[in-house]
Amino acid sequence: MKTKLGLLYGGKSAEHKVSLQTALAVIHALDFNKYDIYPIYINEQGQWIKGEQLAGPVDEIKALQFFEGTSLSPVSIAQENFLNETHQEAERPFDVIFPLLHGPNGEDGTVQGLLEILNIPYVGNGVLSSAAGMDKVIMKNIFAHAGLDQVHYVSFIRSDWESEKEEVYKKVEEELGYPCFVKPANLGSSVGISKCTNRIELEQAFTEAFQYDRKIIIEQGVTAREIEIGVLGNEAPKCSIAGEIVPKVDFYDYKAKYEDGNTALIIPAEVTDKQYEKLTAMALKAFKALDCSGLVRADFFITEDGKILMNEINTMPGFTPFSMFPLLWKHTGVDYPSLIEKLISLAIERHEEKQKIKHTF
Template sequence: MKKRIGLLYGGKSAEHEVSLSTARAVTGALNFEEYEVYPIFITPEGEWRRGELLKKPASTIEELQFGDDVTILENNITDFLIDNNGKAIQFDVIFPLLHGTNGEDGTVQGLLEVLNLPYVGNGVLASSAGMDKVIMKQLFEIAGLPQVPYTYFIRSDWANEQEAIIARCEEKLDWPMFVKPANLGSSVGINKATNRDELVKAIEIALQYDRKIVVEQGIVAREVELAVLGNDFPEVSVPGEIKPVTEFYDYDSKYKDGSTALIIPAELPVNTVSGLQDLAKRAFKAIDGSGLVRADFFVTADNSIYINEVNTMPGFTPVSMYPLLWQHTNVSYPELIDRLITLAIERFEEKQQLHYKKD
């Protein structure tokens, strides 16, 4: 029998458009002879809508946003489990293709856990830790992973202790500094600061996206990424290097202007590659990852390695770094999707063996 897949995408997030591109790409790679595919769209306002069973890949993003003749699930989002005839839809797995807040951060994962549904990707802990750059960095520190210096604060600290925060940044870090919202991806809200005025401006911009802000030491280094796939015994891809034309790998260079060169595999010494692969695996385990993670690193001229971050739901179109890394490691895009679905079901079945009451 065909496996019944619920594609969950869109979302109330600054990365809503990225999610739509991912969903369209995944529908193009799924084998409709093996899967029944139900589209579940979350609008930018947070309204849930379930479309009819897909018969073929979506040819445009607009197809995945539906019209007015769909089931609108505004009162009870769990209605996506019920078909239009009032019968339960027995999903074999939910495939969350949500990037950023309200999707990649553990919130939707928590809902799916409570509903006892198998789902692709990282669980609640890994998703939330992977979204919050401060918690992530603290876990990496405990795991002994090398990182660039950083500091952080919250909105109320900035409102009451602005001069003290600037002084702390200058004491702990050297110019340039990078200012980031702690809970966002796709380089949204990130800016480089080379002096106090730019630092203040960058912080004010970042505070539009999150209440917690990270300020990191700038570093002259190559940006190298690796893909991790698996559950308890993860595999790691070849490394790929990002060479943006802009000063850093921002939102536009990732998704809009096509100005960034992706070099796969990255030209690195064998020992550096093995070191990166080991650190990627350790980072995956540090957050208790499952399914997929993209691990991002800095590599300096003397081949010193610093972990930047992990992304628990990386860009997932065929031209995104995560699938491209696996393509160059002999795993095709359709095969990658199949493996992620299998990993999700395996993890769910393992959880069903747990005892929830005392014998």
Template sequence: MKIKLGLLYGGKSAEHKVSLQTALAVTKAINHDKYEVHPIYITETGEWVRGTVLAGPLETVAELEINEKGTAISPVSLNTNMFALSDINNEEQLDVIFPLLHGPNGEDGTVQGLLELLNIPYVGNGVLASAAGMDKVVMKQLFAQAGLEQVQYVSFIRREWEGNREEAYAKVEDALGYPCFVKPANLGSSVGISKCDNRQELEKAFEEAFLFDRKVIVEEAAVGREVEIGVLGNDNPSCSVVGEILPKAAFYDYKAKYEDGSTGLAIPADISEDVYEEMKTLAIKAFKAIDGSGLVRADFFLTKEGKLIINEVNTMPGFTPFSMFPLLWKHAGVEYSALIETLVDLALQRHEEKQQIKHTM
């Protein structure tokens, strides 16, 4: 019996196209003798469309963009979302779902919550870890609690900023000074993020960041190399080798990440054994601080003095075969297809364990 695997991809998000690339790569790498792959496409307008079982690997992204016409599944109500997942005929009840989604509505616990309600096993982090990993303020608070070193920061909700902008800017200048980074609290892919060197840039950066969120975080600029590590597992996770981002842009922005290929990756990063050991310890601490499961990519700044400052964890890191996370595992001896299988196994294990939990007295 094949495992019925739902591939959930696309999404109403800035990372729609990245998600399609990832899904295409997964259909190419996955063992179709072991898994029966069911595509579930979320269109750019947020409609969920269930496709027919794949016969094998796909060749083009276009094949994944299932036409919503002629299917019974359309608008974005809770019921129709469930409809797309748990099949009407019951024959096609999925064994596990692999959400290949990034950012809000994909990586933030919302889809995870839907899958919890449906009691379908799914790959990756649960509701809490996903939500905590998406909100840069909450994530920082959890990291602080776990004793992880971080940059100084301040945060504002829109009302505070609108109420007294001058006070907000003064607070940033007092607490952090320049240069600083202004970011929407709940996004990814560097969207809405600006580096500011003066008051004028700060004002513009606030306007920009508040377009994307009602909460904004401002951070002191860290000076150091950007190093990243993969964490894989549930209760007893393990770490990959370390990779380094070698940016040509001013910082690792959306364009550098996805469009112009201006960023190089060094894998493994040229770091000492001591730094590597320390980074593994810190990454697992971070994973546990958000109650992670499945996978995270933990991102750090490494200062000249050899100090590791955590920047963030990504609960659904870039997952094409050319993305950092799969490449880190490849160098650790885990090929892309094996990585996919491991993640599915971890999802099934976590779900199995959850079924043992008592729900009544």
């Protein structure tokens, strides 16, 4: 029998368009002889719209955006598809869900929590690792506890900034100095990030970042190479070869990633055996510190004096065939279709492992 695969994409997030690109790429790579594929589109207003089973690959993003049809809430989809006790196993519409969601309301543990309640296998990280990996402040606090070297950082919530702006700016200048980077705590794809070299830019950056989150993080600027490694697995994760991002602009922002192509991806990165050994050890340590599963892209800095610093992990990295994570695995020997199949297999493996947990005593 074919595997019934639900693709969950779109989302009420600033990264909605990125998710659509990912969904289109994954559909093209899936083997329709192995999978019955069902699209579930979340529009920008947060409405869930379930599409008909796909007969084959679609050619454009518009085909994945359902503007007509039954608009459902997550709860109603759950009631219809999962909570009906009369369903036989063969009648269940999904064997596994692949959340192709980036950013809040998709990558942050919220959707993962729903799928856990429904007790259905899903690709990628669980509730805890998704939530912690999405919140850059929590993530860095956990990494600090795990003993991973990082750049210096401070964080603030909007209410503190609004009540004590001068004190907040002074703290950044005294503890970090310039240049520094201001980021929303809970957003990926470099949305809302600014590089600051003076007070005026810092004030503008705070205003910009607080549009996307109630909490922001400010990181000390470093002159360094940007190195990335893919991690794949559950209990025994493996690392890909290393890659390097070389922005042609001042820093790797959203436009450089998705619109202009203003970056060069160097795979494999020119790192020594000793550096690669340390990079992989740190990547696996970060993966386990957040109790990750499925996939992670681990991002690092290598400073001019050779020091390796943990930057962050991404629990749902860019996932088109031209994104860094799939490219890293392609050069490691796992092509895009095989990578997708491996992730689906890991999702089912993790779900089966969880079924061993005893819930009565």
